[in-house]
Amino acid sequence: MDKVILITGASSGIGKTMAIYLTTKGYKVYGSSRTPEKHGTEVFPLLRMDVNDVASIYNCIDEVLKKEGRIDVLVNNAGAGITGPIEEIPDEEIRRNFNTNFFGPLNVMKSVLPSMRKNNGGTIINITSLAGYMGLPYRGIYSANKGALEIITESLSMELKDFNINVVSLAPGDFATNIAAGRYHAPVLKNSPYELPYGNILKSINEHVDDGEDPILVARQIEKIITSEKPNIHYKVGSFLQKFSIVLKRILPDRIYERMLLNHYKL
Template sequence: MSKVILITGGSSGIGKSIGEYLTKYGFKVYGTSRSPEKYTNHPFKIVGLDVKDMKSINSAVAEVIAKEGQLDVVINNAGVGITGPIEEIPEAEIQHNFDTNLFGPIKVIKAVLPQMRKQNSGLIINITSIAGYMGLPYRGIYSASKGALELLTEAFRIELKDFNINMTNIAPGDFATNIAAGRFHAPLKEDSPYKKYGSVLQDIDDHVNKSSDPVHVSKMVLKVINTKRPRTHYKVGAFMQKFSIVLKFILPDRVYEKMLINHYKL
């Protein structure tokens, strides 16, 4: 039987790319959206799910299991971007980012684990970010939420080892998606002491617009699904983005910090 796959945030961007790619390889794919009625002609089935709402998550998971009798792979892809000086980002936006990028995946994982234990099999892939490996200026909240998910996976892997359930992270760099359109930007204020934020924001958007096709992430997802014992961490992106993680671990902290300052012209 084909593996049944659930992708949160499967209506656009990386999630849609993953779903389309896996559908071509014969997997039974379900994506999620808070407004599934908008996607009647989607390349794969979209079910209603809000990662901030446990009742919504349980309902979506139950729907997939009722239709298919199994749930083999869950991909925590739903996420939101956020930029701005940490001091100037409203608390409500910080909470929303962590609710979506961290607490949402935790809720989804809790919802699917009973079925995976029952099957004595399962794979959970958390889509994180290369930004989660470093505290990037004016993206600190995003870095923190994705970095926390990376560490959470490390703990989960050990706790789940007796149940034949695998968990892994895939950390993309910048890819050409519509994430910038849905990202919260702290407003540029004339009286703000953070005068350089505007130029960094422009640099962030330029990198996304000039980036590669997200199909590269989809190919990595397929590779992980076909791997018997997935590693804890995978990175997908431009060479220098991935190499920046290596430098983070081998350079003294102050040298790496200076490198980021120079990169962003701060």
């Protein structure tokens, strides 16, 4: 029996790539988007879901359950980027980003769990970020909510073990997607104490936005997780140096690691 997979945020980027890839591998894939009418695809059905709207989440999941009777795999992929000095990012933008990157995925998980328990099994894959393993300058809000999703993954993995439900995280590094188009950039304020360092980092981010790796690598890792009898709790996909930076964080003294990051970002 082919697994039924629901992927949030599947209208573009990594989500769309994994949805197309898994469909070609024979899985029954449903994607979700806030505006499916703008991003329709003939390869897989794209349903309406806004992860910031609980009613929208329930409606989307209910639609899949009515059509298929089950959801075997949930891929929590919908998310949004945010940059800026923490002191200067408007509170409403911070809350909006946490709603999209943390509370949204949390509510999607809570909505799909009753059906997974009823079917005595399932897999939840939370797409986090390598940035969630460390506090990055001018990306602190993003690092914080992705890190929170990593920790929730660990807690749920233990809480759901008796129901044969696997909960794992997959943390990508930099990939060539259109995430920058939907990212909130706090403006570089004239005469701000952060004007020069933040301006330089923002310029660097924009210059290297297309230099990431191929999203197909994430899609292939998703399939490996789905087909694993006992998947790990955490997975990481990215360049060697990006993944190695997490190892260094574990073994280096805090201030030395901080200096390494400051040097990397030329701060």
